[in-house]
Amino acid sequence: MQPFGFTQAKTVDGAVAQSGRFVAGGTTLIDLMKLDVETPRQVVDINLLPLDRVEAAPDGGLKIGALVRNSDLANHPDVKARYTVLSEALLSGASPQLRNMATTGGNLLQRTRCYYFRDTNYACNKRQPGSGCPAIDGFNRVHAVLGGSENCVATHPSDMAVAMMALETLVHMQGTKGERQIALDDFYLAPGSTPDKENVLEPGELITYVTLPALAAGTKSYYLKLRDRAQYEFALASAAVVVQVDGGRVKRVRIAMGGVGTKPWRSKEAEAVLEGKAANEQNFRAAAEAALRDAKPLRYNGFKIELAKRAVVRALMVATQNA
Amino acid sequence: MAASVVGTAVTRVDGRVKVTGAARYAVDHPIEGVVYGVPIASTIGSGKITAIDTSVAEKMPGVLAILHHGNCGPLFRTASPFEQDSWMSESRPPFEDDTVYYYGQFVALAVANTFEQALDAASHVKISYREEKPLTRMSDVAEQPPVRSRYARGDAESAYNSAPMKIDATYITPTETHNPMEMHGTIAVWNGDKVTLYETTQGVMNHQGVMSQTLGVPIEDVHIISPFVGSGFGGKLAPWPHSLLAAMAARRVNRPVKVSVPRSLMFTTVGHRPLTEQRVRLGATEDGKLMAIVHEAKNPTSMIVDFMERCTGPTPMIYSCPNVTATEQLVKLNIGTPCPMRGPGRTPGMYALDSAMDELAVKLNLDPMEVRLRNYAEKDESSNLPFSSKHLRECYQTGAEKFGWSKRTPGVGSMRDGSEILGWGMGTATWDAYRGGSQARVRLSADGRARVSCATQDIGTGTYTVVAIIVSDKTGIPVERIDAVLGDSSLPPGPTSGGSAATATVIPAVAAASMNVIGELLKLAVITDGSPFNGADATTLAMSSGRVHKKGDAPESGVPFEQLLKLRRVAALEAEAKTGGAPDEDKYSMHSFGAHFVEVGWDPGIARLRVRRTLTVMDAGRIISEKSGRNQILGAVVMGIGMAMLEETIYDPRNAKPLNNNYADYLVATNADIPEQECIFLDYPDPVIGEYGARGIGEIGLTGVASALTMATYHATGVRVRDLPIRIEKLMANRAV
Numbered sequence A: 001m002q003p004f005g006f007t008q009a010k011t012v013d014g015a016v017a018q019s020g021r022f023v024a025g026g027t028t029l030i031d032l033m034k035l036d037v038e039t040p041r042q043v044v045d046i047n048l049l050p051l052d053r054v055e056a057a058p059d060g061g062l063k064i065g066a067l068v069r070n071s072d073l074a075n076h077p078d079v080k081a082r083y084t085v086l087s088e089a090l091l092s093g094a095s096p097q098l099r100n101m102a103t104t105g106g107n108l109l110q111r112t113r114c115y116y117f118r119d120t121n122y123a124c125n126k127r128q129p130g131s132g133c134p135a136i137d138g139f140n141r142v143h144a145v146l147g148g149s150e151n152c153v154a155t156h157p158s159d160m161a162v163a164m165m166a167l168e169t170l171v172h173m174q175g176t177k178g179e180r181q182i183a184l185d186d187f188y189l190a191p192g193s194t195p196d197k198e199n200v201l202e203p204g205e206l207i208t209y210v211t212l213p214a215l216a217a218g219t220k221s222y223y224l225k226l227r228d229r230a231q232y233e234f235a236l237a238s239a240a241v242v243v244q245v246d247g248g249r250v251k252r253v254r255i256a257m258g259g260v261g262t263k264p265w266r267s268k269e270a271e272a273v274l275e276g277k278a279a280n281e282q283n284f285r286a287a288a289e290a291a292l293r294d295a296k297p298l299r300y301n302g303f304k305i306e307l308a309k310r311a312v313v314r315a316l317m318v319a320t321q322n323a
Numbered sequence B: 001m002a003a004s005v006v007g008t009a010v011t012r013v014d015g016r017v018k019v020t021g022a023a024r025y026a027v028d029h030p031i032e033g034v035v036y037g038v039p040i041a042s043t044i045g046s047g048k049i050t051a052i053d054t055s056v057a058e059k060m061p062g063v064l065a066i067l068h069h070g071n072c073g074p075l076f077r078t079a080s081p082f083e084q085d086s087w088m089s090e091s092r093p094p095f096e097d098d099t100v101y102y103y104g105q106f107v108a109l110a111v112a113n114t115f116e117q118a119l120d121a122a123s124h125v126k127i128s129y130r131e132e133k134p135l136t137r138m139s140d141v142a143e144q145p146p147v148r149s150r151y152a153r154g155d156a157e158s159a160y161n162s163a164p165m166k167i168d169a170t171y172i173t174p175t176e177t178h179n180p181m182e183m184h185g186t187i188a189v190w191n192g193d194k195v196t197l198y199e200t201t202q203g204v205m206n207h208q209g210v211m212s213q214t215l216g217v218p219i220e221d222v223h224i225i226s227p228f229v230g231s232g233f234g235g236k237l238a239p240w241p242h243s244l245l246a247a248m249a250a251r252r253v254n255r256p257v258k259v260s261v262p263r264s265l266m267f268t269t270v271g272h273r274p275l276t277e278q279r280v281r282l283g284a285t286e287d288g289k290l291m292a293i294v295h296e297a298k299n300p301t302s303m304i305v306d307f308m309e310r311c312t313g314p315t316p317m318i319y320s321c322p323n324v325t326a327t328e329q330l331v332k333l334n335i336g337t338p339c340p341m342r343g344p345g346r347t348p349g350m351y352a353l354d355s356a357m358d359e360l361a362v363k364l365n366l367d368p369m370e371v372r373l374r375n376y377a378e379k380d381e382s383s384n385l386p387f388s389s390k391h392l393r394e395c396y397q398t399g400a401e402k403f404g405w406s407k408r409t410p411g412v413g414s415m416r417d418g419s420e421i422l423g424w425g426m427g428t429a430t431w432d433a434y435r436g437g438s439q440a441r442v443r444l445s446a447d448g449r450a451r452v453s454c455a456t457q458d459i460g461t462g463t464y465t466v467v468a469i470i471v472s473d474k475t476g477i478p479v480e481r482i483d484a485v486l487g488d489s490s491l492p493p494g495p496t497s498g499g500s501a502a503t504a505t506v507i508p509a510v511a512a513a514s515m516n517v518i519g520e521l522l523k524l525a526v527i528t529d530g531s532p533f534n535g536a537d538a539t540t541l542a543m544s545s546g547r548v549h550k551k552g553d554a555p556e557s558g559v560p561f562e563q564l565l566k567l568r569r570v571a572a573l574e575a576e577a578k579t580g581g582a583p584d585e586d587k588y589s590m591h592s593f594g595a596h597f598v599e600v601g602w603d604p605g606i607a608r609l610r611v612r613r614t615l616t617v618m619d620a621g622r623i624i625s626e627k628s629g630r631n632q633i634l635g636a637v638v639m640g641i642g643m644a645m646l647e648e649t650i651y652d653p654r655n656a657k658p659l660n661n662n663y664a665d666y667l668v669a670t671n672a673d674i675p676e677q678e679c680i681f682l683d684y685p686d687p688v689i690g691e692y693g694a695r696g697i698g699e700i701g702l703t704g705v706a707s708a709l710t711m712a713t714y715h716a717t718g719v720r721v722r723d724l725p726i727r728i729e730k731l732m733a734n735r736a737v
């Protein structure tokens, strides 16, 4: 860990004006600072900012402050009742202690658990662009089968973001140049030749809140996370589904996957296969096949392709059973 | 007379201080003027240190010293590395020379006034290496390693070849890292030529002996204090290099030094259970009677220490078989030094042997328990001695009955609960019983309390409670009025907490010291003015319920012991005792046994396997402390679930760095992984091991769990996992799933 300066911001404008690294729950940032993976010179504590509320949005959706804790969001009555998939995803992540600290903004920005990224004795294109990727020829069981490049195959580890992807969440940001918003799917970037650039956030730009759109009446959702142990482990494969069934047919569906992609992975291909079709296992399987069509296995993670398909199928089964 | 507390559900005497946070673990001790040592570890797997540049670090604020092989001064080796009282886990002292034998080896220590300063300085020390290609896997070594240990009776090869039924399979258990909750750590405090070490150790006496030898100071000048140990699992049996570093650095900077091993280095510098590769061949008759067992085990060890896991320990005695060969080989690799981990040898050994027994049962279409009963060993066939006490058959039968084993249908995937497929498995548990020598001291005080002390330690297993129970049993003083004092090398010497032998070893000494102090008390009763027994014959008196009374009379007729001490105007009476091994130990084979029954649930649609329930029946002699005893068995079964399904230290084959060197990526069972568990003790006292008939129970619970779980997994899924842990991809590899 390197010495660093520390300040506290009391207003959003004040936070943005300081050129420093924001710390919210600190469960990613401090962890990585201890490993010397993150070495900010200046850390700005944003925990005093008034961004800790969950409010109804004018369109019937939900506006969630960037500092709302993962536990509070998971247990919020509106989230539990209407955005079940989000509550389930949050509760499947980390541990109760971590969720009590972790925030909405921090969760979206958590870094990969790639072993090589987390150890500065290894080369890593994400940490040191151009230095190489030891994961591609290394032990890559937990790495991505979707979205990888020859420079990086690290998975984005968030569960919450997978649910938010299926919920078509908007991210709201504020920087020195003002406010802007962007769809979560466009917020994250593919690694390509710049795996160090994980999202569109500019340096010093703050996530202020995210908004979830209203869901049509009768919409069901479900999050299924598959992993070695029952709790406290990142997903090997997970699926978030948001689905509306009408007269036995899938009227509208959103499908996203975790643990398999370099970013929380929405599959419009799978959605297209399923929409308008009968809600049955055979069609779910066809959608799952479409979702993983472009998957590329590495030496140790090939099983994730089939596992993710099964996660998608089962999540759709469970969600539509309740429909 | 009041009923004895032995075997009852006494609440842990150290429970309150532990749950309230008052218990002080090694690095918790507040020491005036303490400074901090932060270790720097090698980042190559093999090679030489060519330069250590400390120029920047040395000038940083608060820095007191940057120590390394070039400037640290001598640390000595112990004279007899594997002997009691001088067993050092890694025989090479740290910083001995410029050689790097493994990734994560200590190469320097930054010492500074605060932890933060030391950490910052450590990251500014530049170490240059000449790297060599490390040997990281057994397959990297081309030549066959020599056989280090060999057992044979009969002619197993020929018997195997002629057997009508054969099983030939190779089983692999991965490297496991102990990962006790409390990390290793030491605070070293010099006072002139004397050193005190606040430690977390399973053996204060051995630690004292080792430190005396490695620091080159007389043994009476070394004091080890380790009142609470946040578990050890074998990893804290003997000192590791950080302890020497703390002592050496404290001597150098003339200040108390604290060195705490970070979790990441817990994967390299403080031991692990080595990977094992075991080929098992079973030859049997058509009705399942064993004709031959050939068990060939191999494990990697470090370049520094030859540590043999001894997987074949149980092979010659656990089942009846006329022809047995068992061999062990070692392969030296560039990895940290392995050491015993809970149930060493027998745990991976029984996984392999019992898995093969189950494969035999499947082949013969026999119930797995039936195969074990057909090969039941009535005596120890390896030594030809009778067992001191063996009730394994009853373990199987009681377990089967409680579990409902007769309802098991053998077909793969044939049992269901709703949409979930069930798998049932069972296995044999075994651990050899041992009792060594110990001393103890018991004190009766005029304030009405008793105190029992011994230089053994409680590593979380309940030793404090056990020694208090024994004193209570002898004196009738309630456990709440007995202070147990352990974990201090200045007390009467006691055993290392290892090999599941501490209880059997300590309680004879505590019982004898109790009887000795009672004898002193009775003598005092007959010579004290005002004592109702003044002038009586001491041999006509007894002590029970905390009172001295006439033999045969009710304790209420007598006087409380503290009253006699007050009449005599003494603060306390004290007596010691020294006891040795079990008198007839060479005439019997002393072993504990048990049986596990497990149920897994399998959801093939999402390849999810979870343990649903476990039941264990133990024949482990008499249970002294029911609650902490049960806790040992249930905890061991949890560890077995971890071993079967989760645990694996993953090394990067390029440099032997443990990749999952943290609590998030090294998986152990969480609460959510632990199913409904049950444990039944048969509670037959062992007539040979000692007065109380208690054998150890710390390790046996882990043996036999993994094979029971792979058996259940096969029953549910049709996949036989021969290389642990059972992982999703292994279960999915079967096309039928």
Ligand SMILES: Cc1cc2nc3c(=O)[nH]c(=O)nc-3n(C[C@H](O)[C@H](O)[C@H](O)COP(=O)(O)OP(=O)(O)OC[C@H]3O[C@@H](n4cnc5c(N)ncnc54)[C@H](O)[C@@H]3O)c2cc1C
Binding pocket: A021, A022, A023, A024, A025, A026, A027, A028, A029, A030, A031, A046, A066, A067, A070, A092, A093, A094, A095, A098, A101, A102, A103, A104, A105, A106, A107, A108, A109, A110, A157, A158, A159, A160, A205, A206, A207, A208, A232, A233, A234, A235, B664
């Ligand atoms: C052991 C462990 C297990 C875990 N398991 C899981 C799991 O199973 N599933 C899962 O999804 N997650 C898991 N996590 C990750 C956890 O969810 C994240 O660490 C957490 O959500 C991060 O939130 P935080 O508020 O603590 O972020 P911080 O650490 O405070 O910040 C993270 C990053 O975001 C930046 N940042 C924070 N807030 C803002 C903002 N408003 N605007 C701009 N930048 C911001 C920070 O500068 C930093 O770069 C685990 C973490 C640990 C340590």
